[in-house]
Amino acid sequence: MKIINSIVHMQALAIAPERGERRIAFVPTMGFLHEGHASLLREGRKRGDVLVLSIFVNPIQFGKNEDLDSYPRDMDRDFQLAEACGVDIVFIPTVAEMYPDGFQTGVTVRDISLPLCGASRPGHFDGVATVVTKLFNIVRPDVALFGCKDFQQLAVIRRMTADLNMPVEIVGMPIVREADGLAMSSRNAYLSPSERQSALSLFRAIKRARELFASGEHSIAVLEKETCAVIEQESTAAIDYVEFRDGATLHKLEVADGNTLLALAVKIGQTRLIDNTVLGEEL
Numbered sequence: 223m224k225i226i227n228s229i230v231h232m233q234a235l236a237i238a239p240e241r242g243e244r245r246i247a248f249v250p251t252m253g254f255l256h257e258g259h260a261s262l263l264r265e266g267r268k269r270g271d272v273l274v275l276s277i278f279v280n281p282i283q284f285g286k287n288e289d290l291d292s293y294p295r296d297m298d299r300d301f302q303l304a305e306a307c308g309v310d311i312v313f314i315p316t317v318a319e320m321y322p323d324g325f326q327t328g329v330t331v332r333d334i335s336l337p338l339c340g341a342s343r344p345g346h347f348d349g350v351a352t353v354v355t356k357l358f359n360i361v362r363p364d365v366a367l368f369g370c371k372d373f374q375q376l377a378v379i380r381r382m383t384a385d386l387n388m389p390v391e392i393v394g395m396p397i398v399r400e401a402d403g404l405a406m407s408s409r410n411a412y413l414s415p416s417e418r419q420s421a422l423s424l425f426r427a428i429k430r431a432r433e434l435f436a437s438g439e440h441s442i443a444v445l446e447k448e449t450c451a452v453i454e455q456e457s458t459a460a461i462d463y464v465e466f467r468d469g470a471t472l473h474k475l476e477v478a479d480g481n482t483l484l485a486l487a488v489k490i491g492q493t494r495l496i497d498n499t500v501l502g503e504e505l
């Protein structure tokens with residue numbers, strides 16, 4: 223496994239004639255890898271001849287009062303997991319090289335970036351779209367893999383690659399959960415044992431919404447009220463949003479169908495967690 227820090231070096235490998243017909247599969251991450259990332263890497267291993275993992279905590283997708291400085295990091299553990307998943311190249315650029323003095327370009331994906339996390343974290347998806355564009359230009363992947371836990375992020379990236387004719391296939395991979403249902407996330411590391419218990423309210427809320435929908439309740443007003451009620455039972459949980467939206471456009475709805483997305487963002491103590499489900503899809 224090769225570790226590359228320089229943009230020029232990574233790009234040179236990606237565009238070298240020796241690459242020939244070899245397909246590059248790419249998994250961009252911010253590190254502190256877990257089983258969710260491992261599932262992306264294993265699928266990437268199957269889809270590409272060369273598997274590239276990037277680790278870059280991207281400052282421009284964090285808001286002023288967010289957790290950029292405390293974002294969990296553990297390079298040694300990340301390298302072990304990467305090796306075990308068959309990664310060929312780990313690309314770890316520096317902030318100084320990614321955003322040198324004078325940097326002033328951004329990528330905005332308009333409507334789909336606005337609701338949900340876009341409303342709670344203004345500018346977040348501009349930061350994501352910009353860094354993913356840069357990473358695609360550096361790594362030149364044929365296929366890139368993202369987790370469905372960040373449902374809106376995946377929608378933004380799909381829209382961006384289609385709108386800008388980027389020659390890369392985007393693959394969304396199912397949410398990976400702990401045995402008790404908690405969606406895997408690097409931010410779970412912030413949770414104390416009691417917060418870890420409270421965090422299960424997100425999955426309980428998802429299950430409640432799915433049960434109601436399966437039993438014929440399609441009114442979004444009712445589904446929203448019942449879903450929120452599950453989370454409100456937890457004293458340490460503060461709802462940022464609980465919303466049912468069209469799974470393709472992210473538009474608001476009044477009546478749910480199988481393509482309806484339930485997206486949640488909930489603060490457990492100081493930790494903001496997100497989760498989601500599409501009502502007609504398997505959990």
Ligand code: PAF
Binds near residue numbers: 278283353354372375
């Ligand atoms: O999902 C993430 O880890 C990040 O948002 C991404 C896609 C690597 C961009 O920084």
